Amino acid sequence: MAKARNKRSLTIARHRTSVSLEEPFWDALTGIAREQGKSIAGLVGEIDRNRTDRDGGTSLSAALRLYVLEHMKSRQAKGSP
Numbered sequence: 189m190a191k192a193r194n195k196r197s198l199t200i201a202r203h204r205t206s207v208s209l210e211e212p213f214w215d216a217l218t219g220i221a222r223e224q225g226k227s228i229a230g231l232v233g234e235i236d237r238n239r240t241d242r243d244g245g246t247s248l249s250a251a252l253r254l255y256v257l258e259h260m261k262s263r264q265a266k267g268s269p
Contacts, residue, residue, distance in 0.1 A: 200233040207232070207249050216256045 193208040209217075221231040232252065239251040246254075 198229045198232055200229055200236055209249055209252060213253055213256055220259055
């Protein structure tokens with residue numbers, strides 16, 4: 189059974205937007221932002237800009253999930269927990 193998605197509102201690039209993600213993805217984004225010394229909105233804004241530059245067809249929610257996946261794969265490859 190799929191976990192419920194949680195919708196959060198944030199301001200990125202000076203506009204309000206809402207993003208629906210499952211709680212484990214929000215938790216992971218919070219941890220990544222903390223590691224990088226950024227706010228959630230700041231990290232999401234960076235991911236949004238990169239997504240727009242590369243592939244405007246990918247939804248922001250999908251781009252966030254892919255970012256978390258790539259981050260976790262990168263940590264695993266480096267042997268980090």
